[in-house]
Amino acid sequence: MAIDDGSTDDARLSVANVGKRYSGQQGPVQALEDVSFEIRPGEFVCVVGPSGSGKTTLFRIVGGLEEATTGNVSLNGDSVTGPHPDTGIVFQEYHLFPWRTVRANIAFGLERTDLPEAERERRVADLISLVGLSGFEDSYPKSLSGGMKQRVGLARALAMDPSLLLLDEPFGALDAQTKTRLQDELLDIWARTEKTVLFITHDVEEAVTLADRILVMDSDPGRIHDVVDVDLPRPRSxxxxxxxxxYERVLEGIRD
Incomplete structure (x- = not known):
């Protein structure tokens, strides 16, 4: 099936013919096969698919956390062969340093740059305000709710001012009310920062709520089955x- 993957000459992220093969006890396992797509600057793209479709493997390859067996990934024209300084990553697990305050967690990456201390402090303060954590600057992760922890993770990912924001089911562990609120907040942050976003999710409703385009994957091996352009104004009801x-079109694609 021919797929319109949104390819353009000014793509921020390019994934070309990516495949991933693992060695298994019963022989080689093909997790991904011939996955290709491009994401334009400022676009919000979601990836959905059933379990075993390779969503997280794709996430790790795009983020430079794992090598593809075949194909290549490039960001802003640079080949991605490891963690890229222009990529901010948010995981489902919070991965916060428990001994660091909210402020110190967000500042972690900035401490390894040549930015003057005053600029680092200003940027962290701006991010705390952006993600709605004003008043919790000196709190430790153990005192935060799940939603607040994920806000810290998002602010930390934004601290280095990356062009690409890569999120792997960041709201998957949250209750429905918190999840809906954070979806709205993420869209607001995206609109204000104009970041390019690749968002991995198993939740079809979440994908339709958030995305400009949805890449629908199937499994055995993981590959793109369909691309759905979501032409709905925001906020979406x-x-x-x-x-x-x-919703039904994407769900049908997953079922197929």
Whole structure:
């Protein structure tokens, strides 16, 4: 099936013919096969698919945390062969340093740069305000809710001012009310920062709520089955009939 993957000459992120093969007890396992797509600057793209479709493997390859067996990934024209300084990553698990305050967790990456201390402090203060954590600067992770911890993770990912924000099911462990609120906040942050976003999720409703485009993956091996352009104004209502039509199209793609 021919797929319109949104390819353009000014793509921020390019994934070309990526495959990933692992050695298994019963022989080689093909986790990904011939995955290709591009993301334009400032675009919000979600990846959805069933378990075993290689979503997290794709996330790790794009983030430079794992090598592809075949194909290549480039960001702003640079080949991604390891963690890229222009990529901010947010995991489902919070990965915060428990001995560091909110402020210190966000500042972690900045401490390894040549930025003057005053500039680092200003940037951290701006990010704390951006993610809605004013008043919690000196709190430690153990005293924060799950949603607040994920806000810290998002602010830390933004601290180095990356062009690409890469998120792997960041709201998957949260309750429905917190998840909805953080989705709205993420869209607001995205609109204000104009970052390019690749968001991995198993939640079809979440993908339709957030994305400009949805890459629908199938499994055995993982590959792109369909690309859905979501032409709905924001904010999007889950009760809108058009929202339901997109939801059913994506769900049908996963079932297929």
């Amino acid at each position: 889950r009760t809108d009939p058009e929202f339901g039509e997109y």
